Amino acid sequence: MLGTIRAFWNDQRGIALILVSITLPAIIGFSLLAIDMSRINNLHNDLQKGADSFALAAAAELDGSSGAWVRAERAMDVLVRNESQFSTAGPRILLAGQPGGTQRCNSAGSISWCFLKAIPAADGIQITVANQATYLADADPAVGEGQTRFIQVTVTPTGFDAIFPASFLSSGASNSFNVGAVAVAGFTSGVCDFTPVFMCNPYEMVNGTNSAGGYTLAQAVSNPDVHRRLIELRKVGSGAAAGPGNFGFLEPPAGVGNGAQALAQTIATSKPIGCYNSASVSTKTGQNAGPVQDAFNVRFGIGAGGTFNSPEYGPSANVRKGAKQVKGSVNQCPAMNQLSFTEAGTKGLPRDATTPYQGGRMGDGNWDFAGYWSTNFGSAAHPSSWDTTKPTRYEVYRYEISAGLVGTASTGGELGTPSAGCQPPVTSVDRRLLYGAILNCNALEAAGKDLSGHSTDLPVEAFGSFFLTEPVMSASDDASVMVELVDITGHDGQKTLDNFLRDEAQLYR
Secondary structure (H helix, E strand, O other): OHHHHHHHHHOOOOHHHHHHHHHHHHHHHHHHHHHHHHHHHHHHHHHHHHHHHHHHHHHOOOOOOOOHHHHHHHHHHHHOOEEEOOOOOOOEEEOOOOOOOOOOEEEEOOEEEEEEOOOOOOOOOOOOOOOHHHHEOOOOHHHHHHHOOEEEEEEEEEEEEOOOOHHHOOOOOOOEEEEEEEEEEEEEOEEEEEOOEEEEOOOOOEOOEOOOOOOOHHHHHHOHHHHOOEEEEEEOOOOOOOOOOEEEEEOOOOOOOOOHHHHHHHHHOOOOOEEEEOOEEOEOOOOOOHHHHHHHHHHHOOOOOOOOOOHHHOOOOOOOOOOEEOOOOOOOOOOHHHEEOOOOOOOOOOOOOOOOEOOOOEOOOOOOHHHHHHHHHOOOOOOHHHHOOOOOHHHHHHHHHHOOOOOOOOOOOOOOOOOOOOOOOOOOOOOOEEEEEEEOHHHHHHOOOOOOOOOOOEOOOEEEEEEEOOOOOOOOOOOEEEEEEEEEOOOOOOOOOHHHEOOEEEEOO
16 A cells, blocks of 8 residues: 555656646736737837828928928828728728818828927937927918928827736736827938039018019929029129029038139039038138139130130030130130120120119019020021010020021121030030029028028028029129029929939938
8 A cells, every 4th residue: 555655656647737737827828918919019010100101201292392281291191001900990091181281280080290390309309298399390381381391190099908817917907008109200302413502592582572573482483474584693792792692602512622713613513523401501602703703604615724624624515605706716715805795796695674673683584585596596497486475595595406506607607516625515414504502591691690601501492403694704703693593493393403302201200
């Protein structure tokens, strides 16, 4: 008997069943926790992906132009469809809506959002109801849309029921709770391959109006009657204030060097390397204008005494300017003092008949197309629509190239073809176009920015292209640069600058 008892006591068969029975509740509990963690993680991922998608879609429209809030709402509503799983409501489609784009904070469908002008510098600082006013864009869309750089999207929290009995761990604990997601995205915009030049917006609105006939920059690009107005730019810091119709220079890109000559090279080249962000440019005005005059004029086939004597500084394919070479050899690239702009039978693109706007710095768009055409091309055909609707000077210039009229001699013998003594014409880019940042100079100076010197962190209203209608006639600091506005970046532009744009929507939080 004693041996039987001893044998039973030492027998270990079936012990695993006992151990499993003892640990089974823990095994089941951990299994349920793993399942719940997987379900809640998947639910949160679905909601976060939805929030991220809504924020990115909206941020791509926040370019600071009018209607940005409406476009952002439309993008969220039309472009994003995300589905979430494992909530108490079952499969759920995340949707937005279009409540009108008039409120800086709103909600529709499965989300709510706020348009922000800034976000905290440190990621550890959350945007909450308590500090939200610091970061919100202005409530007035006319102001707020221009300020908006970010959007915060919050997905409406959804219920989640855990399988693991929470009451087992704590008396009264609930197995149900809400899961949500928040995302912050922003829009950055810039251009590359741009010349380091800024223009003071001639259509800047001050106190709700301007002195350019009441037109905005967007209307100036789209309205033909305004589009062809000639603008006289004067250099800021040399007898001209930083007001509408003036220009200055931006900080040249890194590696270019300092000084007037380095700045002039970046203007003269057909291969600029500068990249500029719309949220932050820096000015560098006050440079000597002598080589800058040459930098503009090499585009017209006017030599600069060997200063810009390589193919990248070649002229435009069409350099007609109303001048004949009367000094030096015709086999040389003429300097400015070798040209006569008063020779009979030569006629460059004329200035406007009157200059009623911006203190005489902007014309009325009424220029002598008929006289220009008859002097240079006689009875050659041109688009019949130009007989009733006056074209822009840039349209005429481009038509001369496309119609093969560049080599046609005017009644005085001028050709649009550059002299063979100059560098070969550059055809990869349009050398008569000048690209630059358009700044609201009045507002910036009112905010304490000194645009006649070195100012940093200047927001850009738009980047634009301007057509040089004539050479810069003087090397003095207050020399005039005569241009037509061609296009601007953004939704209000004509899309000719898209190749220069570097627009990115980015998740920040």
